[in-house]
Amino acid sequence: MLGNPSGGYTTDLLIEHRREIADLLQRIKNRRLQVFGLYATPIFLIVTLLAWAGVKVFIWLHGDTPTAVNGIFAAVALILATASVIQGIAEFGVGSPWADSETPVRKLRLELALAEERHVLEARRHTPPVTDRQASYKEIIPWEIARLRKESRHYRRLHLLMQWLLFISSAAITGVTAWYDPPQPAKGVLIGLGATVTVITAAAGYFKPRERAFNLQQTADSIEQHTTALELGIAPYAAADEEENLRTYATTVEGLRAEQRMREQQLDQPQQGQQQVI
Known part of the structure; x- marks a missing residue:
């Protein structure tokens, strides 16, 4: 203002x-x-x-x-x-x-x-001028980058937890089967481990935490790259007119955020729907 x-x-x-x-x-x-x-x-x-x-x-x-x-x-x-x-x-x-x-x-x-x-x-x-709104937009981007990276870490940790549970459960099934012969005393353990493997595999395939973490981190890195280029005045923000640089920056960042939302929607769709969108 x-x-x-x-x-x-x-x-x-x-x-x-x-x-x-x-x-x-x-x-x-x-x-x-x-x-x-x-x-x-x-x-x-x-x-x-x-x-x-x-x-x-x-x-x-x-x-x-x-x-x-x-x-x-x-x-x-x-x-x-x-x-x-x-x-x-x-x-x-x-x-x-x-x-x-x-x-x-x-x-x-x-x-x-x-x-x-x-x-x-x-x-x-009291609507401020466009230049002021663009400058304010630039100031809130660090919080957006932090949010994307926080969500990326969350999905990455979720993916690692699923993978470790899958590894341990799969190894335990083999170990329990080899230890008990016949496996009647450990039948409940085997059923539980098998169900755990099935649930984790299905959940990982449905929620796709690894892909979500990768997309979020990629978007955060791209936005941070453009923010740094704007602050340093390097390409593609090397124009002498600051308003032009801010306008280009806002357009680019909004495009990156729109791409991120589209990727999230594609991950939420069934596999057949994803193939049709692609």
Whole structure:
């Protein structure tokens, strides 16, 4: 917002709108958890009591229920009953510690919609020049690069974990089979290991964490390369006009991000669909 004397005020106002939106999102999340606990805890308590009675009727009808079983059911019922009372007091009591007690979630969602509308209207009233928006775009790219690399590391670690589990399970199947003859004592172990190998192989083929990690890392490296070239003023950003360099930079980075999204969509499609897209 260069050359705009009210630019600082406008920036602070937009930041305040974003803070209000973030606060409302967190309040909605907290309120949903509160409402869920308020209604779900009594239901779980009733289910526990019914299960306790069912165990007594269908299993130990003509005998005494074991002390351990009674103790477990009693402890669970006591915990649920205590939680129900505490949540009821927090919801309907005076001086509730819950910030939005007795507030419907739909009311908070309406406040969120209004806050987002105010943010959009304020942003439209004080839209900065294109050059300022391009310069601001350049400043947020480091966070985008960090996000891509973080996701790349996540998928790379997931791929390595899957591979190690696959290696260990495959080797264990051979070892257990060779150790037991006949394999009757280890039949459950073999079934579990075989199921693990099948699940990991299917998951690796469906989610493709290695390909996702490679694509994310490649996009992050390409964006970083263009960012460095822009900062150093080298090709393809060696033009004397800074606005032209920023425009070319924004166009190139958006193209790279669009390619990344397209690759993610192709990985989400079935194998036959991928072949048709390619």
